[in-house]
Amino acid sequence: xxxxxxxxxxxxxxxxxxxxxxxxxxxxxxxxxxxxxxxxxxxxxxxxxxxxxxxxxxxxxxxxxxxxxxxxxxxxxxxxxxxxxxxxxxxxxxxxxxxxxxxxxxxxxxxxxxxxxxxxxxxxxxxxxxxxxxxxxxxxxxxxxxxxxxxxxxxxxxxxxxxxxxxxxxxxxxxxxxxxxxxxxxxxxxxxxxxxxxxxxxxxxxxxxxxxxxxxxxxxxxxxxxxxxxxxxxxxxxxxxxxxxxxxxxxxxxxxxxxxxxxxxxxxxxxxxxxxxxxxxxxxxxxxxxxxx
Amino acid sequence: xxxxxxxxxxxxxxxxxxxxxxxxxxxxxxxxxxxxxxxxxxxxxxxxxxxxxxxxxxxxxxxxxxxxxxxxxxxxxxxxxxxxxxxxxxxxxxxxxxxxxxxxxxxxxxxxxxxxxxxxxxxxxxxxxxxxxxxxxxxxxxxxxxxxxxxxxxxxxxxxxxxxxxxxxxxxxxxxxxxxxxxxxxxxxxxxxxxxxxxxxxxxxxxxxxxxxxxxxxxxxxxxxxxxxxxxxxxxxxxxxxxxxxxxxxxxxxxxxxxxxxxxxxxxxxxxxxxxxxxxxxxxxxxxxxxxxxxxxxxxxxxxxxxxxxxxxxxxxxxxxxxxxxxxxxxxxxxxxxxxxxxxxxxxxxxxxxxxxxxxxxxxxxxxxxxxxxxxxxxxxxxxxxxxxxxxxxxxxxxxxxxxxxxxxxxxxxxxxxxxxxxxxxxxxxxxxxxxx
Amino acid sequence: xxxxxxxxxxxxxxxxxxxxxxxxxxxxxxxxxxxxxxxxxxxxxxxxxxxxxxxxxxxxxxxxxxxxxxxxxxxxxxxxxxxxxxxxxxxxxxxxxxxxxxxxxxxxxxxxxxxxxxxxxxxxxxxxxxxxxxxxxx
Numbered sequence: 001x002x003x004x005x006x007x008x009x010x011x012x013x014x015x016x017x018x019x020x021x022x023x024x025x026x027x028x029x030x031x032x033x034x035x036x037x038x039x040x041x042x043x044x045x046x047x048x049x050x051x052x053x054x055x056x057x058x059x060x061x062x063x064x065x066x067x068x069x070x071x072x073x074x075x076x077x078x079x080x081x082x083x084x085x086x087x088x089x090x091x092x093x094x095x096x097x098x099x100x101x102x103x104x105x106x107x108x109x110x111x112x113x114x115x116x117x118x119x120x121x122x123x124x125x126x127x128x129x130x131x132x133x134x135x136x137x138x139x140x141x142x143x144x145x146x147x148x149x150x151x152x153x154x155x156x157x158x159x160x161x162x163x164x165x166x167x168x169x170x171x172x173x174x175x176x177x178x179x180x181x182x183x184x185x186x187x188x189x190x191x192x193x194x195x196x197x198x199x200x201x202x203x204x205x206x207x208x209x210x211x212x213x214x215x216x217x218x219x220x221x222x223x224x225x226x227x228x229x230x231x232x233x234x235x236x237x238x239x240x241x242x243x244x245x246x247x248x249x250x251x252x253x254x255x256x257x258x259x260x261x262x263x264x265x266x267x268x269x270x271x272x273x274x275x276x277x278x279x280x281x282x283x284x285x286x287x288x289x290x291x292x293x
Numbered sequence: 294x295x296x297x298x299x300x301x302x303x304x305x306x307x308x309x310x311x312x313x314x315x316x317x318x319x320x321x322x323x324x325x326x327x328x329x330x331x332x333x334x335x336x337x338x339x340x341x342x343x344x345x346x347x348x349x350x351x352x353x354x355x356x357x358x359x360x361x362x363x364x365x366x367x368x369x370x371x372x373x374x375x376x377x378x379x380x381x382x383x384x385x386x387x388x389x390x391x392x393x394x395x396x397x398x399x400x401x402x403x404x405x406x407x408x409x410x411x412x413x414x415x416x417x418x419x420x421x422x423x424x425x426x427x428x429x430x431x432x433x434x435x436x437x438x439x440x441x442x443x444x445x446x447x448x449x450x451x452x453x454x455x456x457x458x459x460x461x462x463x464x465x466x467x468x469x470x471x472x473x474x475x476x477x478x479x480x481x482x483x484x485x486x487x488x489x490x491x492x493x494x495x496x497x498x499x500x501x502x503x504x505x506x507x508x509x510x511x512x513x514x515x516x517x518x519x520x521x522x523x524x525x526x527x528x529x530x531x532x533x534x535x536x537x538x539x540x541x542x543x544x545x546x547x548x549x550x551x552x553x554x555x556x557x558x559x560x561x562x563x564x565x566x567x568x569x570x571x572x573x574x575x576x577x578x579x580x581x582x583x584x585x586x587x588x589x590x591x592x593x594x595x596x597x598x599x600x601x602x603x604x605x606x607x608x609x610x611x612x613x614x615x616x617x618x619x620x621x622x623x624x625x626x627x628x629x630x631x632x633x634x635x636x637x638x639x640x641x642x643x644x645x646x647x648x649x650x651x652x653x654x655x656x657x658x659x660x661x662x663x664x665x666x667x668x669x670x671x672x673x674x675x676x677x678x679x680x681x682x683x684x685x686x687x688x689x690x691x692x693x694x695x696x697x698x699x700x701x702x703x704x705x706x707x708x709x710x711x712x713x714x715x716x717x718x719x720x721x722x723x724x725x726x727x728x729x730x
Numbered sequence: 731x732x733x734x735x736x737x738x739x740x741x742x743x744x745x746x747x748x749x750x751x752x753x754x755x756x757x758x759x760x761x762x763x764x765x766x767x768x769x770x771x772x773x774x775x776x777x778x779x780x781x782x783x784x785x786x787x788x789x790x791x792x793x794x795x796x797x798x799x800x801x802x803x804x805x806x807x808x809x810x811x812x813x814x815x816x817x818x819x820x821x822x823x824x825x826x827x828x829x830x831x832x833x834x835x836x837x838x839x840x841x842x843x844x845x846x847x848x849x850x851x852x853x854x855x856x857x858x859x860x861x862x863x864x865x866x867x868x
Contacts, residue, residue: 016843017853019836024856044728045366045387046394051727060720088764095761102758109765112772124771127778131542132551135774138789150543151702169768240544241702242695257363259688260387261724554787 032273038266045260057267066243067251067268074247077161078225085165085221086214089172094202096173097180107177114170118163119231125163126236149237153244156237160245163236164229172217179213180206219283226276248272320616321375322352325361325601329568330435333636341623348616358383358601359687365606369394374606376617379434381601382421386508386684388604389430390729396605396614398422398621399429405618413643414625417595417669421680422602425509431602432621435639437565438596438665439489439583446576447558451475455579461587465559466529469538472558479557481539482548487693488599489561489583490530491518496678497583498522499591508682512726516683516718518693519711522589527700527707534701541701544694563599564665567638580661582668595672597680600639640665684725689718779803 039057043050061067092110096103116124128136129149137147149155183206191201207214230249233239239246239254246254248268256265326334331354338352355361358381365378380388388395402409411419411429422431445455452475458464465481472480483489495502500522505514533539540557542548552560553573560566561583570578585592603624605617623629630646633639635655641647647666650656656663683689696710705713774793778786781796807816840853 013843016839020840020853021856023836042724042728044391046391047370048391048393049729051730060724066717088768092761092764092768095757095764098757099754099761102761106761106765109769113768116772121771124775128771128774133787133789133791135789135791135793150547151541151698166768166771240695241698242704254691255688258359258691259685259721260363260366261685261688261721263728264724550787 035266035269038262039270040263042261042263045262053263057263058271061264061267061271066246069243070246070248070251073157073244074226074249077157077164077229077245077247078222080157080161081165081168081225081229082218082221084161085168086172086217089169090176092169093173093176093180094206096177107174110173111170113167114174116167117231118167118228119235121167122160122163122232122235125159125166129159149241151241153241156241156245160229160233160236164225164232168221168224172221175213175217176210179210183209215287218287222279222283248275317347317349318610318612318616320348320350320377320613320620322350322377322379322603322620323355323361323365323375324352324379325354325356325358325381327354330637333633337624337629337633340629341620344623345619348619350616350620362387369606369608372608374608376606376609376613377620378604378606379601380431380604382599382680383686383690385422385431385602385680386682386686386725389424389682390512390684390725394607395430396607397424397428397430398432398603398605401605401614401618402621405615405622407618407622409622413645415640415642415644415647415670417674418598418640418642420674421598421682431604432625433598433600433602433642434624435565435600435633435637436598436642437563437600437639438598438669439485439493439561440564440664440668441581441583442552442560442562442566442570443579443581444552444555444558444560444574444576445579447477447555448472451477451558453558455577459559459581459584462526462529462584463587465584466533469533469559473536473538477558478537479540479551481533481559481561482542482551482557483539483560484546484548484562484566485599486541486544486697487690490526490697491523491693492681493583493596494526495520495523496597496680497585497592497594498589499594499675499677501677502681503683506676507680508684509676509679512684512722512729514683514722516689516715516722519708519715522586524707524711525589526586527697527711531700531703531707535703539701541698544698563638564640564662565600565638567662568636580664582664591675593668594678595670595674596668597678598640598669635659635662638662638665640669683722684729685721688721689714692717692721779806 040052040054041050042053042057096106099106113121126134128134129147131137131148131150134147140147147155149159187205188201191205196204226247227249229247230253233245233247233250234253237245239250249272252265252268252272255261255268259265322338324334334352338350342349355364358379361378362380362384365374365380368374374394399409399411411427414429414433418433418436419429422433423429441459443455443459448455448457451472453468453471457468459468469480492502495518500520501507501517503514503516503518505511508514530539534541540551542551546562546566548557548560549562549566549569551557552562553570555574555576564580567580582593583596603621605614605621609617625643627643627645627649630641630643631649631653634641634646634650641650651663693714696705696714699705700707700710774791777792777795779802780799781792782798785792785796806814808814810818843853
C-alpha cells in the first residue's frame with residue numbers, strides 16, 4: 001500500500017508553496033525579465049538615456065568573432081573541467097573502496113579542497129604557478145620548461161582548468177565513493193568466483209551500476225564549469241591572454257561591469273539562457289537514456 | 294521560524310544603521326585607495342573635519358578604480374550616490390557624457406564661496422579634466438606620469454656604466470644590448486603598457502592617438518594608433534621581447550615586483566612608483582625622464598597624466614554641495630598638496646604647491662622626484678598631448694593589452710596588432726556615441 | 731558450478747576481493763600518492779602561513795613549515811589587512827546559517843506541498859524555470 005500525502009483543501013498547500021514562488025519571482029523571474037528588456041536597448045551607464053535597437057545588440061554580438069570564439073572556449077573549458085575533476089575522483093574512489101583501514105583518513109584529507117572557495121582556489125594555484133615566485137613554475141624552470149601563462153594561451157587554459165577542477169575532485173570523490181559502497185557485494189563476489197578479473201568486473205558491472213551517479217555528476221559539473229567558475233578565471237587570467245580563457249559567463253561580466261555596456265551584457269545573458277535550455281534538453285533526452293537505474 | 298526572525302532582525306538593523314550617523318552636514322567621499330595611500334587620504338579627511346565644524350566628510354574605500362566607478366554608477370541608478378566620487382582617468386569620457394549625473398567642479402567650487410582660481414592649477418595636470426571652454430569639470434586628485442627607473446647596481450653587475458645617457462630610445466636600444474651581453478636576465482620591464490607605450494608615447498611624440506583631438510572635440514572620434522611612429526616603436530619593443538631584452542610581466546603593475554626585487558635593470562613606470570621603490574629597493578636607483586625616439590614627430594613634447602580625479606555628483610542638497618566645495622578647496626590648498634606630493638610621488642596640482650616644494654629643498658634631498666614635474670610642464674600641451682577623452686576606454690585598453698600581448702608572444706606583427714585594435718575599438722566608440730546621443 | 735562450489739571459501743572482506751599482501755601495500759601507496767597530490771596546494775598555503783614574506787617572494791619557497799605560525803595567525807585574526815579575519819568568520823557564520831536555514835525551510839515547505847495538492851504542475855513549472863534562469867546574473 002502506498003503512503004501518500006493528500007490535502008483536503010487547496011489553501012494550505014498554496015501557502016506552503018508561496019515562499020518558494022515568491023523567492024523565485026523576486027530573485028529569478030524579475031531580473032530575467034529585466035535582462036530581456038535591457039537587451040533590446042543601448043543605454044549609457046548611468047541610465048540617463050536609452051536607445052531602442054531591437055535585435056541590434058544580438059546582431060552586434062553574433063558578428064563579433066571574439067564572441068563566437070568564446071562559445072568554443074566555454075565548450076572546451078567545460079569538457080576539460082568535467083573530465084579533469086571526474087576521472088581522478090573515480091580513480092581515487094575505486095582505490096579507496098578497496099581499503100578498509102585508513103579510508104577514513106584519506107577521505108578527510110580529500111575533502112579539504114572542496115571547502116576552499118573557488119576564487120581562493122584560483123589564488124592558490126596562481127601562487128603556485130606565478131611566473132616569478134611560484135614553486136611549480138620555478139621547478140619547471142629548473143627542468144628547462146619556461147612556464148608563462150601570462151602570454152601562452154594553452155598554459156593559461158590549463159591553469160584555469162586545474163584550478164576549477166581541483167575542488168570538484170573532492171565533491172565527485174564523495175559521490176563516487178558512496179555509490180561504490182552501495183554496489184551489492186554479492187554481485188562482485190559472484191563475478192569474482194566465476195573468474196572475472198578486476199578490469200572486466202569494473203567495466204561490465206561496476207561502471208553501469210554507477211551510471212546514475214555518473215550522470216548526476218556530469219550534469220552538476222557541467223553547470224559548475226559553465227556558471228560558477230567566474231571567480232577562478234577572474235583571479236587568475238581575467239579572461240586573457242587574448243581572451244583565450246574568456247568563457248561566456250566571464251564575457252557577460254566583462255562587458256557589463258568593466259565595459260559598462262549593459263545592452264550587450266543583457267543580450268549575452270539572454271543567449272546563455274537559450275544555451276542552457278538546449279543543453280538541459282539534450283542531456284535529459286540523449287544522455288539519460290544510457291543510464292541504468 | 295525563530296531562526297528566520299533572527300535573520301529578519303539582522304536585515305532590519307542594517308537598514309536602520311545610516312540614521313545613527315546623522316550629525317552635521319555629511320559629505321560622502323568614495324575612493325579607491327588602500328594601504329598607505331588609504332591612510333594618507335584618511336588623514337586628509339580627518340584634518341578637514343577637525344578644521345571646521347559645519348561639514349563632516351565620510352570617506353569609504355570601494356575597491357580598485359574600476360570597482361569604485363561601478364559602485365558610483367550603481368549607486369546613482371539606485372539614487373544613493375555619494376557627493377564626491379573618485380574616477381580614474383580612463384572613465385573621464387563616461388563621466389563627462391553623463392551630464393545629468395555630475396555637476397562640474399568649477400560650478401561647485403565657485404558656488405561654495407571659497408577662493409577658486411582655475412589658473413592656479415597646472416595646465417598639463419588639469420587639461421585632461423577640462424572642457425573645451427576651459428572650465429574644470431573634475432578636480433585632479435592623484436596625477437602621475439611615466440618615467441624611467443634605473444637600477445644602478447644591476448647596471449654595474451652587467452658591466453654597463455649606470456650614467457649612460459638614456460634620454461633617447463636609440464640609446465636605450467644600445468644599452469639593452471649591452472646589458473643582455475653582460476648577463477642581465479631582465480634588461481627592461483614595464484608597467485601599464487598601454488598607458489606608457491601607446492597613450493603617453495603618442496602624446497610625447499606629438500602624434501595623434503585618436504581623431505578629433507584625441508576625442509576632446511567630439512564623440513565621433515576614431516582610433517589612430519596604427520600610425521607610423523607607434524608601429525615603429527612597437528616593432529622595436531617586439532624585437533626586444535623576442536631577444537629577451539624586454540620581459541613582459543603583465544598588463545598592470547606586475548613588473549613593479551620584478552624591479553623592486555632587483556631583478557631588472559630598467560623599468561618604465563609611473564612616477565608614483567616612488568613610494569614603493571624607495572621603501573623596498575635594496576639597490577641604488579635613479580629616476581630619469583621617459584626616453585623618446587630622436588627625430589620622430591615633435592619629440593620630446595610632454596607626457597600625459599594617469600591617475601584619478603574627483604567628481605561631484607548630482608542629486609544632492611545645496612549645503613552638501615557647499616561642504617563638497619569646501620573640502621575640494623581644502624585638498625587644493627598648498628600645504629595639503631605639497632605634503633601629498635612629497636609623500637606619494639604624485640604630481641602637485643597647483644603651481645603654488647610645486648613652488649613651495651621646490652623652495653623647501655625637497656627636490657635636492659630626494660633626487661629624481663622633480664623629473665616628472667619637469668617632463669610634464671616644460672612645454673605647453675598640443676592638441677595631441679592634452680590627454681584622451683574616449684568612451685568605453687577601459688574596454689579599449691583591454692583590447693590594446695590583448696593585441697600588445699600578441700606582439701610580445703610573437704603571434705602578430707605590430708602593424709597587424711594595431712590595425713586590429715582600430716578595427717575592434719572603433720565599434721565600441723560608435724556604441725558609446727550612440728548611447729550618449 | 732559444482733567445481734567452484736568446492737573451492738575453499740574464505741569470506742572476503744567487504745569491497746576487498748582478491749586480497750593479497752603485496753596488492754594491499756600497493757593500493758595504499760597509490761592512495762597516498764593521489765591524496766598528496768590533491769592535498770598539496772593546501773599544504774603549501776599552510777607552509778606559506780608559517781613563514782615570513784621575504785621567504786615567500788624569493789623563489790623557491792620553502793616546502794616545510796617555518797616558525798612564524800603564531801605571529802602570522804595572530805595578525806590575521808585580530809588585525810587583518812582591512813578587517814580582522816575573526817570578524818569576517820563571525821559574519822560568514824551568521825550569513826551561512828541564515829541562508830542555509832532559510833533555503834531548507836522554504837524548500838521543505840514547498841516540497842511537502844508538492845504531492846497531491848493540485849498545485850504540483852504549477853510548482854514544477856516554477857522550479858524548472860528557475861533552473862533555466864541560472865545563467866542570468868542577479
